Amino acid sequence: MLNRTIEPALKEIDHINFVAPTKHSVSGRVDLYHMKEVPNETSRFELYFDAGKAKGIDSIAGFVNGLLLSGTPDKNSIEINSQINTLGGFLESGISVENATISMYCLKENLIPILDIVLDAIQNVSFIEKEVNEFLADRKVGHNVSLEKVGFLAQREFQERLFASNDVYSKALKLSDFETITIDKLKAFHSENYLNGLEKVVIVGDLDAAEINSIIESTKPFVNSKELSFATDLSHESGSFTVPKEGALQCAVRIGRILFNKNHEDYLDFLILNTIFGDYFGSRLMSNIREDKGYTYGIGTMVAELNHTGYFMIATEVGKDVLEPTLKEIKFELNRLQTELVGEDELQLVRNYMLGQLLKSADGPYAMTDLFLSVEVHGKDLEFYNLALSKIQNITAERIQELANKYLNWEDMSVVTAG
Amino acid sequence: MIKFERFQLENGLRVLFHKDETTPMAVVNTLYDVGARDESEDKTGFAHLFEHLMFGGSVNIPEFDTPLQMAGGENNAFTSNDITNYYDVLPVNNIETALWLESDRMLSLAFTPKSLEVQRSVVIEEFKQRYLNQPYGDVWLQLRPLAYKEHPYKWATIGKEIEPIENATMEDVKAFFTKHYNPSNAILCIAGDLELENVKELVEKWYGSIPAGTKYERNLPKEPVQTELRELTIERNVPSNAFYYAFKMPDRLHADFFTIDLLSDALGRDKSSRLYVTLKKEQQLVADISAYIMGSLDEGLLVISGKLNEGVTFEQFDSALWALMDDLTSTKLSDSELDRIMVKFRTAKEFQDQGLLNRAMNLCNYELLGDPDGINSESEKYHQITTDDILRCAKNTLTKSNCSILNVKADKNAK
Numbered sequence: 001m002l003n004r005t006i007e008p009a010l011k012e013i014d015h016i017n018f019v020a021p022t023k024h025s026v027s028g029r030v031d032l033y034h035m036k037e038v039p040n041e042t043s044r045f046e047l048y049f050d051a052g053k054a055k056g057i058d059s060i061a062g063f064v065n066g067l068l069l070s071g072t073p074d075k076n077s078i079e080i081n082s083q084i085n086t087l088g089g090f091l092e093s094g095i096s097v098e099n100a101t102i103s104m105y106c107l108k109e110n111l112i113p114i115l116d117i118v119l120d121a122i123q124n125v126s127f128i129e130k131e132v133n134e135f136l137a138d139r140k141v142g143h144n145v146s147l148e149k150v151g152f153l154a155q156r157e158f159q160e161r162l163f164a165s166n167d168v169y170s171k172a173l174k175l176s177d178f179e180t181i182t183i184d185k186l187k188a189f190h191s192e193n194y195l196n197g198l199e200k201v202v203i204v205g206d207l208d209a210a211e212i213n214s215i216i217e218s219t220k221p222f223v224n225s226k227e228l229s230f231a232t233d234l235s236h237e238s239g240s241f242t243v244p245k246e247g248a249l250q251c252a253v254r255i256g257r258i259l260f261n262k263n264h265e266d267y268l269d270f271l272i273l274n275t276i277f278g279d280y281f282g283s284r285l286m287s288n289i290r291e292d293k294g295y296t297y298g299i300g301t302m303v304a305e306l307n308h309t310g311y312f313m314i315a316t317e318v319g320k321d322v323l324e325p326t327l328k329e330i331k332f333e334l335n336r337l338q339t340e341l342v343g344e345d346e347l348q349l350v351r352n353y354m355l356g357q358l359l360k361s362a363d364g365p366y367a368m369t370d371l372f373l374s375v376e377v378h379g380k381d382l383e384f385y386n387l388a389l390s391k392i393q394n395i396t397a398e399r400i401q402e403l404a405n406k407y408l409n410w411e412d413m414s415v416v417t418a419g
Numbered sequence: 420m421i422k423f424e425r426f427q428l429e430n431g432l433r434v435l436f437h438k439d440e441t442t443p444m445a446v447v448n449t450l451y452d453v454g455a456r457d458e459s460e461d462k463t464g465f466a467h468l469f470e471h472l473m474f475g476g477s478v479n480i481p482e483f484d485t486p487l488q489m490a491g492g493e494n495n496a497f498t499s500n501d502i503t504n505y506y507d508v509l510p511v512n513n514i515e516t517a518l519w520l521e522s523d524r525m526l527s528l529a530f531t532p533k534s535l536e537v538q539r540s541v542v543i544e545e546f547k548q549r550y551l552n553q554p555y556g557d558v559w560l561q562l563r564p565l566a567y568k569e570h571p572y573k574w575a576t577i578g579k580e581i582e583p584i585e586n587a588t589m590e591d592v593k594a595f596f597t598k599h600y601n602p603s604n605a606i607l608c609i610a611g612d613l614e615l616e617n618v619k620e621l622v623e624k625w626y627g628s629i630p631a632g633t634k635y636e637r638n639l640p641k642e643p644v645q646t647e648l649r650e651l652t653i654e655r656n657v658p659s660n661a662f663y664y665a666f667k668m669p670d671r672l673h674a675d676f677f678t679i680d681l682l683s684d685a686l687g688r689d690k691s692s693r694l695y696v697t698l699k700k701e702q703q704l705v706a707d708i709s710a711y712i713m714g715s716l717d718e719g720l721l722v723i724s725g726k727l728n729e730g731v732t733f734e735q736f737d738s739a740l741w742a743l744m745d746d747l748t749s750t751k752l753s754d755s756e757l758d759r760i761m762v763k764f765r766t767a768k769e770f771q772d773q774g775l776l777n778r779a780m781n782l783c784n785y786e787l788l789g790d791p792d793g794i795n796s797e798s799e800k801y802h803q804i805t806t807d808d809i810l811r812c813a814k815n816t817l818t819k820s821n822c823s824i825l826n827v828k829a830d831k832n833a834k
Contacts, residue, residue, distance in 0.1 A: 002628060004479035004523055007486055008515035017443075039441060042769050070664035080702055081690040087753075107766050108679070141726055148554040150795040247656070249552040252543070281484050281493070294540030297548050312586030317548050349489050353802070355492020356510050363444050 005259045011240045012356040016362050018382040020372055021202070026216050027223040032201040033214055033376070037371045041189065042090045042203025043108035043365065044216075045115055050224050051193035054231070059177040063298060065095045066139065068102065077131055080121050091115045096305050097169055098230055099199065105388050108205040109377035112197035112214060119218055122194055149318060153243045154418035158301050161414035162256060164237035198222035202313040204369050214304040230307035233287055234258050235415050243418035251419030253325045255330065256313035257412050261305040262378040266403060268391040271311075273283070274303050276342060276350050277333065278314060285314070288343045293329065295322040307377070312407070320419055337404035341397035354392050360387065421778055421794050423560025424615050425786070429621065430631040431603035435782045435791055436618045439775055445511035446776050449521055450783040452606070453502040455578075456571040456639060457661040464578020467498040468542050469586060469595050477524035490516035498576050498703040501716040502787065508775060510617065510683050511611040512539035515621055518609075520627035525605060535576065535589060542584055546577050556658045565651050566720060566823040567664045570642035599734060601632025604828060605787045610779040642667075642718055649823040652720030652733075653834040659706060662736060665720045666711060666816050672788060677797075678804050678812045679712060683721050683751055685809065686710035686761045691759060694723065704731045704739055716788075721816060733826050744817045751806040764801055786792040 021035040051063045069084075069091070071077045084091065087110040092103040102122070106114050146152040156172045163169035201219050203212065236258045278285040285299045292410055299316035318326045322335030361371050362385070375384045424436045426685045450796070458465045487494055490510025494517075497686040507517040559575050567573035571607045578584055609618050645667055648795065668679045687710025694708045708725030727736055769775050777792075785793040815821075 002624065004519070007480075008513075009520050010490055010516065011510075011512040013491060013512075038771055040769060042766075042773055078691070078696055082759075085689050085691040085763060086759045088766035090763075105760075107769060110762075110766075134700075134736070137728065138706045141659050141728075145554050148656075148658065150552065186422075233818060257645060269828045280488065282488050290541055291537060294537040295544070297541060297545040317544075317552075319544055319547065324630070352491050353488040353493075356488075356513075359443055360508065361509055361557060363442050416733065417706065 009350070013351075013359055016385065018358050018362055018385050019368050020382050021369055023213060024199075024216060024262050026201060027220050028225060030198060030200060030223045031220070032203065032212065032216055033369070033372070034207070035204045035365045036206055037206060038108075038206045038365045041107045041109070042104060042105070043111045043203070043207070044105050045111060046101055046202040047198060047219070048200035048202070049100045049102075049194055049197040050199045050226070050228060051189075051197050052096055052098040054097050054187050055193050057171065058180055058345045059173045060181065061100065061193070062095050062173065063136070063139070063181055064186055064194070065093055067127060067132065067186065068093065068125055068194070069118070069121045070122060070125060070135060071128050071328070072310045073126055074124070075121070076128070076385065080117065080376050083117050084114055087114050087117075087284065091416050101391055108207060108245070111203070111205060111207065112211060115143050115215060116218065116271070119222070119317060123221070126188070127183050129258050130184065130185060132183060133243065136181065140175070140178050143175070147371065149212070150223070150248050150250060150418045151401075152254035153245055154254045154416050155417065157241055157243050158254035158256065158414060158416040161239075161241055161416060162236045162258065163234055165233070165235040166231050169231055169234060182194050193371055195222065197224045200226075201206060202373065204365050212281075219288055228307075233307045234306075234309050238414055240415045243416070245419055247347060249320060249418040251417050252315075252317045252318045253319055253323070253326065254313060254416045255313055255413050256311055256409075257414060259303065259310050259312045261310040262375060262380060262384065266406070268388050269395060269399055269409065270394050271303060272350060272354065272392060273400050273408075274301055274312070274339070275344065275354055277301050277337060277408070280350075280353055282349065282353075284337070285330065287327050288333060289318075289326055293322075293325070295319060295326050295329075305374075305378070323419070334404070334408050337408065338400075338401065342400050344397070347395065347397060347400075351392050353396065354376075355389070358388065358392075421772065421782070423447065423791060424672055425783055426619060426789055430600065430627070431634070432622075432626050432629070433606045433786055434618075434622050435606070435608040435786060436613070436615055437778055437782060438613065438615075439778075440612045442612065443511060444508055444775065444776055445514045445517075445609070446779040447507045447514070447521055448608045448610070448776070448783055449525075449780040450501045450606040450608075450780075450787060451505075451507045451600060452604045453503055453625040453635070454499050454572060456500050457488065457578040457635070458571065458574075460571070460746065461575045462573075462587070462591065463585050464542070464576070464584045465587065465591065465595060466503055467576050467578070468538065468584055469539035469592065470496050470498045470505075471542055472504050472528065472534055472592060473524055473536060475531060476529035477530060480520060480523050481529065486516055492517060500572055500576055504779065504780060504783070508776060511613065514609070514613065518621055518625045521607075522629065525600060525602065525626070526629050530589060530593060532589065535587070535592060536584055539584060539587065540653065541676075543554065543581055546581055546584070550575075550577055555655075555661055558661075558663060558827065560662050561653055562665055562823065562825045565649050565825060567642055568572065568669070569640060570717060571641040572642075572664040572715065572717065573772055580685055582737060597632070599635055602626065602629050603631050603634040606783045608779040608783045608786075610775050633707040639717070644822075646670075646820055648819040650826075651824070652828055652829040654828045655787060655834045656831060657827060657829050659729070660731075660733065660829050661718055661827040662725060662727065662733065663821045663827075664723040664740070665825070666722075667821050668719050668721050668816055670718050671714070671716045675808075675812050675815075678802050678808045679816060680762055681757075681764070681801065681804055681814050682809050682816065683710045683712045684763065685756065686747070687723060688760070688763065691798065692790065693743060693747065694725075698736070698739055702739055704728060705738050733828075739822075741819070748810070748814045748817055751810045754806065758808070761802065765798070767796060797808055
């Protein structure tokens with residue numbers, strides 16, 4: 001008779017196969033990374049530009065990024081999109097505080113033709129007035145929808161408090177930005193940060209050496225020759241901040257502080273603390289605030305990185321009537337991590353979970369490339385993940401408690417609620 | 420080509436095995452043939468509430484998540500109007516842990532009052548977060564009962580309203596489990612670098628002794644044929660006027676299902692589609708617009724939705740849209756237009772197929788439809804579709820008498 005109360009024996013993960021993409025120089029410090037081992041017809045290219053939000057004021061970086069394919073003297077936006085769609089390309093553009101990206105997913109046979117279309121569009125974009133006005137009007141519609149969401153309002157306020165020491169990093173899109181923008185400003189930003197702003201090229205797909213060389217040649221004219229300059233000493237504004245939103249049924253909560261990135265000696269151990277606290281389904285916060293109290297559909301924590309620093313954040317949306325009890329429970333869980341040692345069962349659970357997730361993050365060419373890029377940006381190589389493996393295997397309850405006391409004090413946090 | 424093996428246990432459980440030697444991870448996907456369409460009208464939202472309760476411990480195992488995380492895995496689930504799907508992704512070496520957990524909750528749940536109380540409030544918060552506390556969040560709560568008069572697609576998976584979730588009792592929960600959660604109503608797919616013999620042995624070990632249960636016979640009210648245009652305008656405190664045009668389309672197994680999928684691509688998949696180019700770029704009537712099909716198993720919907728530009732009236736947009744429809748229902752797409760749509764289709768399909776979880780879910784979906792090999796003939800069926808087929812389907816589908824329109828009027832003083 002099968003005894004269902006006895007769980008099957010577990011096998012430990014002691015080794016993960018990390019594969020780096022090959023590196024090719026484009027020009028100067030700018031490199032192309034190529035992950036060739038793709039067992040199917042899919043491919044992706046990504047262009048990284050030193051054109052993040054912090055490169056300009058009044059939201060100009062986001063506007064230029066959104067207008068990159070809006071038309072050239074030879075082709076309008078409909079024609080550009082039609083050419084890309086005829087080749088089956090799926091475009092994604094993204095912008096963060098410190099960089100801007102253009103990504104394209106397509107079949108490998110179409111990668112180079114699509115890349116040529118995109119590069120031509122970026123090089124010759126002429127910021128046609130009609131296109132610019134349409135784009136701004138659409139963004140405004142989207143922005144007005146966002147303003148109705150408590151999550152957006154809390155996030156925006158949080159960013160302002162988090163990056164309080166730096167005017168450029170802290171500023172979010174505001175309605176007046178739609179009025180003050182001009183075509184001349186767009187052109188100047190584009191010329192400064194795109195025509196002379198390419199930082200990195202990433203190719204995933206089974207392309208041959210000749211194809212990679214042709215990509216190197218065609219991206220070379222965009223290479224950034226300027227010095228990179230990112231904020232080094234950001235500091236946040238601790239305290240409590242509320243954003244009123246009439247009629248909201250829920251409150252959004254964002255709590256956090258400036259922290260560090262992979263270059264800090266405490267980073268990896270802190271990541272384990274972060275997991276225990278709020279970064280998996282069985283975390284302290286989920287167990288208490290969702291699974292025990294039912295206050296929320298979800299609550300989580302994260303560690304985000306910037307070029308020279310990073311930050312920690314707790315995020316949730318809770319019923320209006322349970323906002324105070326939720327904050328009380330978050331404080332309670334912080335305090336518990338600082339005063340009580342994590343039990344060995346829980347520590348083992350988190351060790352195993354994190355190792356399984358690391359194995360998954362290295363599974364497949366796309367995931368593996370992204371895993372590589374997240375260390376490359378901090379000047380590290382894949383050895384970092386072997387270090388991570390050993391840190392996870394050797395973490396102690398004392399170390400977790402030490403880090404909780406060092407970095408997770410409620411008084412140090414920016415606490416934002418919107419609702 | 421996605422290779423698979425299929426076998427069935429004596430208790431009726433259908434099992435698919437898909438071998439992939441290239442990954443260290445494995446997927447255990449379990450599809451239960453029950454969705455919101457199987458709820459009674461006075462207890463809507465129940466299939467989804469029940470999905471939450473499936474994580475509250477089973478008869479022999481107090482907690483579902485912890486042992487799976489201990490095995491390095493993670494899991495999630497979703498409920499649709501048609502099905503409830505649970506999946507576990509974990510290192511392949513620990514596959515047995517997932518089978519142990521999944522089989523125990525197929526056998527029986529712990530049914531603790533605490534779990535019901537907590538998940539009830541979690542689901543109510545989910546209701547608020549996703550449907551009530553978002554601009555345009557309640558659109559589907561309004562559009563479904565407009566488009567469907569009899570068929571249970573008239574309510575959303577979250578439920579018609581919060582009350583039935585608040586009032587759910589433990590007896591309701593147990594009855595639902597007995598009716599729908601047993602091997603004869605389930606499909607299991609295991610994917611990863613494993614051997615068939617080993618998979619058979621493990622599945623037999625953990626699932627073989629679960630009682631078959633009674634196969635649930637679905638007998639849903641049939642939706643009467645729609646004969647006239649339906650229109651509803653609601654006023655909400657939202658920033659822009661929004662529109663939703665829902666056209667009835669045939670069920671998933673109908674020969675025209677894929678053709679209408681391509682028709683929706685032609686209408687509104689991307690920035691080269693008819694709606695975008697004509698109504699947005701040329702006529703500047705809308706801020707955004709797109710078209711898609713719901714993909715439901717019974718008679719479904721092709722939906723066109725978007726937001727109006729400031730200063731444009733619903734009437735202006737409506738006549739422009741029907742003019743565009745006239746064109747689509749009288750003239751074939753050009754060959755180059757169909758080529759463009761097909762390259763996009765092929766690309767998307769290639770990306771979908773590379774994910775192990777996607778393959779496992781899709782195999783279960785095709786088994787539910789009656790033939791798991793459908794996963795491999797699907798592309799060929801799409802490629803055989805001609806511009807004549809699309810024209811015929813456009814004529815049948817894109818008519819006023821087949822359409823339900825929901826307009827959301829922006830009003831600062833509305834709720």
